[in-house]
Amino acid sequence: MSAQGFNLSAVAVRERSVTLFLLIAISIAGVVAFLTLGRAEDPAFTIKQMTVVTAWPGA
Numbered sequence: 001m002s003a004q005g006f007n008l009s010a011v012a013v014r015e016r017s018v019t020l021f022l023l024i025a026i027s028i029a030g031v032v033a034f035l036t037l038g039r040a041e042d043p044a045f046t047i048k049q050m051t052v053v054t055a056w057p058g059a
Contacts, residue, residue: 012019
């Protein structure tokens with residue numbers, strides 16, 4: 001490693017095939033992860049609400 005430090009951009013440009021492979025591998029992994037997500041037709045959800053009732057004499 002030089003005194004300038006590690007330059008990731010220069011490595012990515014210099015090693016194009018590795019960069020392209022990693023891009024494709026990560027993209028495929030993302031698509032597979034998305035397709036294997038569990039999905040429900042009607043997912044249950046709760047609506048949290050609160051009712052406050054006050055008495056205001058003379059109003």
